[in-house]
Structure formats: C-alpha cells, structure tokens
Amino acid sequence: MASPVLAQQVVPPTVTPTIVPSVPTLAPPVIVVPTLSDAQASLLDKLLNGDIVAQGLKSAATATTTAPSKDELVHAALDHARAVHAGRLGEADFQKDWGLRPPAYDPTPAFADAVRQDRIAAWFASLPPPYAGYDGLRKGLQNYRSIAAAGGWQTLASGPDFTIGASGPRVLALRKRLAAEDKDVDTSGDKFDASLLEAVRRAQRRYGLNPSGIVSTQTLAALNVSATDRVHQIMANMERWRWLPQDLPRDRIQVNIAAAVLTVFDGDVPVQSMRAVTGRPGDETPMLSSTIHSIVINPPWNVPTSIATKELWPKQRANPSYFKRNGIKVIDGTRLQQQAGDQSALGRFKFDFANVYSVYLHDTPSRAKFASFSRLASHGCVRLEKPAELADLLLKGDPAWTPELVDAAVAKGDTVRARLIKPVSVYLLYWTAFASGNGQMNFRADPYDWDGILASKIEARTARQTIAAR
Structure with a gap:
C-alpha cells in the first residue's frame, strides 16, 4: 500500500513544477604552506629522522646521501603527520571486524600555521595520540629496541617443567632470560630459589599466564618470543591507538579483547575492572566504539541463525x-x-549498544571460564564476571534503579529495560601489548593474528607508496 504522505507529493500532470537553479559547489580553499626558512628546514629534517623511529613508524631511520629539498621536507612532514595522527591504513585496508576508523584528518592547515608562527616543534609534539596508554608503548618500544640492538636474549631449551628446588644450566639460562626484561632478577647462581620463583611469577603475570611459578611449555613459549618480535608487536598496538579519537570520553568502558578484561575509566583512572570472556578464534569479537544506552534485566536470548x-x-x-x-x-x-531465567545464555543482564555486529556485553550462567587465564571462548559477545556490579555503577544516581530495585527486578524475573540517565561510551579494543602504571610492558598472544595481518597491510601500503613516489 502506498504511503499517503508520498501520494500527496505527486505533482499532477497539469501543474508545471518550479525549476530551482542549481547552486554551484564551492571547492575547499587551497592551503598554501609558507616557504620554510633554512633554520626551519634543518629542524624539520632532524625531527622527522628522530620521530619516525620513536613513533614506531619504522624500525630504523633511513640514511640518505643527499639532503632533502624544502618541498620534499614539507611532503614528508605532512605524510608523517597523517601516519602518526591517524594511522597508515587506507579505508580499503580495514577488515570488516576492525570497526574502528580514525577520523578524517588533514594536517596541512595546522602545519602551515606552525610554519608561519615558527612553532614546528610544538606542532610535531601535538601529533601522537594524547594518551598514557600510547605513551607507555612508545617508551616500551625504545626499551625493547635497545634490548634487540644488544642481541636480544637466548632461546631457552625445551624440557620437563621445573620450579623451586631445581638447579643446573637451565636455571642459570632462565635467570639471564628473565633479567633481560626484569632488572630485579639476580643472574648469578644455578639454584631455583624463592626470589627466582617470584621473578617467574612476575613474568607469567606480564604474559597473562597462570602465575604458578612453574616453568612449563606455555611459559617457555612466551619467554622465547624474540625481542625483535616484541618490537613489532608494540608497533602494531601503537598503530591501533591512532585509530581512536583525540578526545576519548572521560567516562567510558574499555574491553581488551586479547586480554579478556573489562575496565571502567574515569579519565585515565580505572575505577572498576573485571575478567571477561571474549570471542574465540573464528568467532572474533570485533573492534568497535559505541554507546551503552540501556540495560536489559532478565533478557531472553534470540539465538543467531548461525549458532x-x-x-x-x-x-x-x-x-x-x-x-x-x-x-x-x-x-x-x-x-x-x-x-529469560537462570538457564539463559545471557544471564540476568544485557548491556545494549548500537553496532552492526550484533554483539553486546552480558551476564552468563557459565562461570567456570572466569577462573581460567585463557578466556577466548564466546561466539563474539563479551561475557562479564561481575555484571551486577557494572549495572549498579552505570545506574548510580537513578532513583528508579537503586541496587535494591535492580535486585528486586532480577528476582521477579520479568524482562525490563533500564535506560541510562547518562549513556556511557564503550570501546572494544585489541591490545596485545600495553604498559602497566609503572612502565612495565605486558604482552598477550595474538589469538586472531591481527598483529600479523596489520603488519602485512602496512608493508603492502608502504611498498605501493614507495613505487608511486618513484
């Protein structure tokens, strides 16, 4: 049946429609970069050579036998700004489940203004993502590059599991390996004592492993990842930071998909954290940003066709x-x-946010997986260890949904939707390398191979740009 509104818009044959003159489209203004002074050209050349390595865009600076011209320096500065500020990928390089996209960015106006005001160094400093997480990776990159440049570390030999009380060459090799990343490890002696036990536990926590103190196959595998590979892992994570907006919402939820952890932030300060279960390989949890607008209490589960x-x-x-x-x-x-009920796969809480992947945060009746240190087991949604605590935090200040009223609604069993007075931003992110507050680097496995895929895409784009520049 035709819409009556559309029917009213049909022009009768006897009526001559009014012809509206077309309005010419105005081209965007062309920004002209002022000519660099000799001093500015020298400074820009120096900044580029240092920053391209410091920001993880290249493993090492490229030596040149001839000084670049001022025009070449301007082009290089603009390319560098785009890479540092918004990443190196083009739109076609993003996979479907990489739902984060850097905002459009043209560095030309700000750069031209920096040249006019002779503030090139300050402009350079403003380019990277302004977050403690990114800065921690940048500092970690410098450290691991130094380790790699010094020869890295020796691969530990495979063998039976060992722990406190063991002795011999394997223990001595373990001490030396741990000391490469942990300055508190004593490298002398071949006895596995209490201090070495704690050092092993610290390493296992850095790698997201069970801190048992037992050097098993899994621990050896993490320790035997080379320093050079750790450098590349840090560089991949720095790239993903560039996909985020320059101003993250102060109140937000972040899920580290690779580590399977949810954290609620107030600015850069975490105020709540809990374990999560994220998508297993093949059912990847997508990277995305959205806004949680409501919580469904006692949600039914509309089963996806594939499941x-x-x-x-x-x-x-x-x-x-x-x-x-x-x-x-x-x-x-x-x-x-x-x-809805105790058997529902969504448990008692579902946190809704708009996205094209049909994923959400939710409770679960299956609690055993939260005790595991490997928690990639869902179909793509994010299961939460403490959903009731998150609900209370997000509904705080709403007299209609005090913790007591939420508990009563859960107990009653009816499906109800609690809309948030203040919607909260949510980010699903894939961090396989990140720094602790004390600067200590932490690493996780790359379960989806997104680090490797990202590196390949960057290499391919760099190769195309190099050919086009010739």
Whole structure:
C-alpha cells in the first residue's frame, strides 16, 4: 500500500513544477604552506629522522646521501603527520571486524600555521595520540629496541617443567632470560630459589599466564618470543591507538579483547575492572566504539541463525528434550529464542549498544571460564564476571534503579529495560601489548593474528607508496 504522505507529493500532470537553479559547489580553499626558512628546514629534517623511529613508524631511520629539498621536507612532514595522527591504513585496508576508523584528518592547515608562527616543534609534539596508554608503548618500544640492538636474549631449551628446588644450566639460562626484561632478577647462581620463583611469577603475570611459578611449555613459549618480535608487536598496538579519537570520553568502558578484561575509566583512572570472556578464534569479537544506552534485566536470548544451525538444532535432533530442558522456544517454525531465567545464555543482564555486529556485553550462567587465564571462548559477545556490579555503577544516581530495585527486578524475573540517565561510551579494543602504571610492558598472544595481518597491510601500503613516489 502506498504511503499517503508520498501520494500527496505527486505533482499532477497539469501543474508545471518550479525549476530551482542549481547552486554551484564551492571547492575547499587551497592551503598554501609558507616557504620554510633554512633554520626551519634543518629542524624539520632532524625531527622527522628522530620521530619516525620513536613513533614506531619504522624500525630504523633511513640514511640518505643527499639532503632533502624544502618541498620534499614539507611532503614528508605532512605524510608523517597523517601516519602518526591517524594511522597508515587506507579505508580499503580495514577488515570488516576492525570497526574502528580514525577520523578524517588533514594536517596541512595546522602545519602551515606552525610554519608561519615558527612553532614546528610544538606542532610535531601535538601529533601522537594524547594518551598514557600510547605513551607507555612508545617508551616500551625504545626499551625493547635497545634490548634487540644488544642481541636480544637466548632461546631457552625445551624440557620437563621445573620450579623451586631445581638447579643446573637451565636455571642459570632462565635467570639471564628473565633479567633481560626484569632488572630485579639476580643472574648469578644455578639454584631455583624463592626470589627466582617470584621473578617467574612476575613474568607469567606480564604474559597473562597462570602465575604458578612453574616453568612449563606455555611459559617457555612466551619467554622465547624474540625481542625483535616484541618490537613489532608494540608497533602494531601503537598503530591501533591512532585509530581512536583525540578526545576519548572521560567516562567510558574499555574491553581488551586479547586480554579478556573489562575496565571502567574515569579519565585515565580505572575505577572498576573485571575478567571477561571474549570471542574465540573464528568467532572474533570485533573492534568497535559505541554507546551503552540501556540495560536489559532478565533478557531472553534470540539465538543467531548461525549458532542455531551449527549447534542447537543438532543437539535437539540428538536429544528431542534438549530445547524443553533449556527453555528454548521455536518461533515461526525456524527461529529459536531462549527464555529469560537462570538457564539463559545471557544471564540476568544485557548491556545494549548500537553496532552492526550484533554483539553486546552480558551476564552468563557459565562461570567456570572466569577462573581460567585463557578466556577466548564466546561466539563474539563479551561475557562479564561481575555484571551486577557494572549495572549498579552505570545506574548510580537513578532513583528508579537503586541496587535494591535492580535486585528486586532480577528476582521477579520479568524482562525490563533500564535506560541510562547518562549513556556511557564503550570501546572494544585489541591490545596485545600495553604498559602497566609503572612502565612495565605486558604482552598477550595474538589469538586472531591481527598483529600479523596489520603488519602485512602496512608493508603492502608502504611498498605501493614507495613505487608511486618513484
């Protein structure tokens, strides 16, 4: 049936429509960069050579036999600014599940103004992401480059697990390896004593492993990643920081997908943190930014078609009582919905935010995985260790949803939506390298191989740009 509004907009044949003259499109103004003075050219050349390495854009500065012209320096400065401020990828380089995109950025106006005011150094300093997380990576990059330049560390030999009480060459080699990243490790002696036990535990925490103090296959694998590979890992994470806006919301939630941890921030200060379960390889949790606008209490689960087809229907065919036992209804003969309740895969809380991936944060009745140090096990959504605490924090100050009223709503069992008085930004991020508050670098595995894919895309784009410049 045609919309009555659209029908009213049809012009009768007897009426001559008014012709509106077209308005010419104005071209954007051309920004002309003033000519560099000799002193500015010298400073710019020096800044470029140092900053291109410090910002993790290249492993080392490229030596040149001839001094660049002033025009070449201007082009290099603008290219450098785009790379440091907004990253090196083009739109076509982003994968579908890399939902973060750097805002459009043209460095020309600010650079031209910096040349006119003779403030090139200050302009340079303003380019990188203004976050403690990025600055921690930059400092870590310098440290790990120094380690790599000095020869890195020796690979530890495989063998049986060992811990306190062990002795011999493997213990001595372990001491030397740990000391490369931990200045508090004593490199003398071949006895596995209490101090070495604590050093092993510190290393295991840095790698996101169970801090058991036992040097097992998993710990050896983390210790045997080369210093050069750690440099590349830091560089990949610095690139992803550049995809974020220059002004992050003060109140926000960040999920580190690779580490499977959720943190609530007030500025750069974490005010709440909890373990999470994120997507397993093959069901990756996407990188994205959005805004949590409401919390669904006692949510039903509308089962995605892919999960229903691959997992639930086969279970029902193998055991015809499976759906009934798990509170699953068949809607319209095909769609599945799990009713709200203790069995619901979404638990008692679902945190809603708009996104094209149909993912969200939610509770879960399956609590065992939170005790694990490897927590990539979901279909892509983010399961939360302490969803009730997060709900209370986000609803704080709303008299309609005090903790007592939330508890009462959960107990009643009805599905209700609590809209946030103050919506909160949420960022799903993929950090495989990050610095602690004391500057200590932490690393995680690259479960989705996104570090490797990112490096390949950057190399391919750099190669294309080099060919085009010839």
